Amino acid sequence: MSSQLLRLGLQLRPASLVSSLWTTWSRYHSAQSKAHEKVVAAFRSVCGNDGVSVSLEVRKQHGRDESMHRCWPPDVVVFPRCVEEVSALAKICHHHRLPIIPYGTGTGLEGGVGAVKGGVCFSLRKMDQVLDLHGEDFDVTVEPGVTRKMLNSYLRDTGLWFPVDPGADASLCGMAATSASGTNAVRYGTMRDNVLNLEVVLADGTIINTAGKRRRPRKTAAGYNLTNLFVGSEGTLGILTKATLRLYGIPEGVVSAVCSFPSVQEAVNSTVQVLQAGIPIARIAPIAGHVGDGNFHCLIVLNADDPDEVQRVQEFTHRLGRRALSVDGTCTGEHGVGLGKRTLLREELCFMTMEVMQGIKATLDPENLMNPGKIL
Structure with a gap:
């Protein structure tokens, strides 16, 4: 023109x-x-x-x-x-x-x-049904609008619960999409450990089930692990429309303790010793993060209307992410990559690994329609 x-x-x-x-x-x-x-x-x-x-x-x-x-x-x-x-x-x-x-x-x-x-x-909020509960097999299938609290309310009288707790009352498929976890990950693992099957709608409208339709095995060696491919994909590969999740028995008793230490190093040493002793700890929240599974959190209060302050916070978060990479960690433990950590992801992974990710994306979504501009 x-x-x-x-x-x-x-x-x-x-x-x-x-x-x-x-x-x-x-x-x-x-x-x-x-x-x-x-x-x-x-x-x-x-x-x-x-x-x-x-x-x-x-x-x-x-x-x-x-x-x-x-x-x-x-x-x-x-x-x-x-x-x-x-x-x-x-x-x-x-x-x-x-x-x-x-x-x-x-x-x-x-x-x-x-x-x-x-x-x-x-x-996906209108798709909010708990579809199949198999108490004897400790699993349940939910639609994407079902939140963590909704599911546990539904399970209240069964003696079962879903323990992955990211803090917010997030949707369970959203938690799967971002590979969320929370402080309970010390004992129960993250979403990646607790998703057994996913129903996914691909960019062209094709519907697939990552572990086979209606399958809910506790373990599998049947080909590539497509379920874990979509866990953490953040909507860039498909839309999660059902999730089959692992459930657990509600503990008969829970004991809480508040301990003080002379230094951060002593607190970390105590955490290591507790885990090495095999004590069934659910979480170890509250200031520096869930130390028991290696997570570190910072709660940063800022004025979003102050461009200079926003810029300084962004620079700080990137420095913090690079410090995690410098000690052989990862730039994101549970919140995904989204828009904020794309640069750090490229620093964390090698060029060829990123190329493989790009290849998977191009195969499943050649037109780049699924949540473009995220992760890659």
Whole structure:
């Protein structure tokens, strides 16, 4: 278009050029508006009028999480009610080459739900059913709108519970997508250890089950571990629409103790000795993080409206991440990569490892529609 406008400028007077540019822009804008209306109408044919929103306030609500990253509102928010609707909506997005951003409860901390390239937010809150509970096998299958507290409330009279606790009442599929954990990881592990199977809708609308349909094995050696591939993928490979999770018996008793130490080093030494002794510790929260599983947290209070302060906090978090890498650790223990740690991830992993990740992404999502701009 630029070369056409340049030739046009050589032939017309300035006033005529402005008029011509305005006409061209108006036609382009009109065509874009009609295309947008056509896509929205297609979405509404799938999940009804109340299942689609173009309201600015709704879009803003779904354009950010609880991190310091700015709000990136999507162009449209859809509210599917079942996996079939998710698949149908994804097919429409794939046909029109529209980015897809999955959204659970928005409690993430790395800007993972921001629509940095526009597109369609899939809010999964209406898919909130506990589908299959097998108490004798210690597992349960849930839809993506089910939160941690909802599940444990449902399990209240069974003697079972789901112990992974990231603090916020996050959606369980969102926790799987970010490979969340929490202080209980010392005893019960992270989401990566407790997800047995996932139902996933890929970018083109294809529905797959990572461990086979309705399968819920405690262990498996059946081919590549696709379940763990999608755990921690942060919506960049597909939309998690069901998760089969490992459950545990509720402890008969819990004892808490508050201990003081003369130094941080003595506290760390005590932690090591407790774990080496095999004492069944659930967590070891509260100031420096869950030390028992090697996690370190900083709670930073800042004025988000002060650009200088935001800049200094960003620089601090990068220095902290690099310090973790310098002692053979990782830049992110449980909150994912999202927008905030992409640079650190490249420093943590070698070039060839990043190339393999890019290859997997290109295979499953060749058009780069699934939550673009995150992780890689």
